[in-house]
Amino acid sequence: NAGVTQTPKFRVLKTGQSMTLLCAQDMNHEYMYWYRQDPGMGLRLIHYSVGEGTTAKGEVPDGYNVSRLKKQNFLLGLESAAPSQTSVYFCASSYVRYGYTFGSGTRLTVV
Amino acid sequence: AQTVTQSQPEMSVQEAETVTLSCTYDTSESNYYLFWYKQPPSRQMILVIRQEAYKQQNATENRFSVNFQKAAKSFSLKISDSQLGDTAMYFCAFMYEGGGNKLTFGTGTQLKVEL
Numbered sequence: 001n002a003g004v005t006q007t008p009k010f011r012v013l014k015t016g017q018s019m020t021l022l023c024a025q026d027m028n029h030e031y032m033y034w035y036r037q038d039p040g041m042g043l044r045l046i047h048y049s050v051g052e053g054t055t056a057k058g059e060v061p062d063g064y065n066v067s068r069l070k071k072q073n074f075l076l077g078l079e080s081a082a083p084s085q086t087s088v089y090f091c092a093s094s095y096v097r098y099g100y101t102f103g104s105g106t107r108l109t110v111v
Numbered sequence: 112a113q114t115v116t117q118s119q120p121e122m123s124v125q126e127a128e129t130v131t132l133s134c135t136y137d138t139s140e141s142n143y144y145l146f147w148y149k150q151p152p153s154r155q156m157i158l159v160i161r162q163e164a165y166k167q168q169n170a171t172e173n174r175f176s177v178n179f180q181k182a183a184k185s186f187s188l189k190i191s192d193s194q195l196g197d198t199a200m201y202f203c204a205f206m207y208e209g210g211g212n213k214l215t216f217g218t219g220t221q222l223k224v225e226l
Contacts, residue, residue: 031212035216042218
C-alpha cells in the first residue's frame with residue numbers, strides 16, 4: 001500500500017546514545033515533516049523539508065538533525081539522546097496543501 | 112505566529128448522539144486551510160475533514176461536518192450518530208499557504224463514545 005513508512009516502531013535508548021529514525025514515502029511528495037507528540041501538547045514540528053536536499057527548522061529543533069538526500073526519504077537523527085526526548089515521533093509527507101499522510105509513529109524512550 | 116486552541120481536553124457522548132468539538136485559531140494570514148485529524152488508540156493519524164478558508168460552505172464528510180466561522184476564527188467539528196469507533200483523540204490543525212505548508216496543531220480533545 002502506498003503511504004509513509006517509519007522505522008523503527010519502538011526503541012529504548014540510554015542517555016547519550018545516538019540513533020536515526022527513517023521515514024520513507026512512495027507518493028512522490030515534495031514536502032516531508034518530523035513531529036513529536038507529547039501528552040497535553042499536541043504535535044510539534046521538529047524539522048521539515050520542502051524538497052530533496054533541503055531542510056528547515058520547526059518549532060522544537062534543538063537536539064535533532066535531519067537529512068533529505070533522496071526525495072522519498074527523510075531521516076531524523078538524535079546525536080546524544082536525553083530523557084526529554086522521550087516521545088512519540090511522527091513523520092508525514094504532503095502534496096502542497098491537501099493535508100498530510102502520516103506514518104504510524106515511533107515510540108522512543110530514553111532512560 | 113499561528114496558534115490553535117482546543118479548550119476541551121476530554122469529552123464523552125452516548126452512542127448514536129451528536130457531539131461538537133471546539134477549535135479556535137489565531138492568524139493574520141488570509142489564505143489558509145483547517146483540518147481535523149483523528150487519532151485512535153492505534154496511534155495512526157487519520158484525516159477526518161478539511162476546510163479551505165476561502166470557501167464559505169462548511170465541509171461535510173458523511174457523519175462529520177464543520178462549523179467554520181471565519182470572522183470569529185472558529186472551526187468546530189460535529190459528529191452525528193456517534194459510534195464506538197469514533198472514540199479517539201481529535202486534533203484541530205491549521206496550515207497557511209507558503210512557509211513550507213506546515214501544520215500547526217491544537218492540544219487535542221479526547222472523545223469517548225459510550226454505550
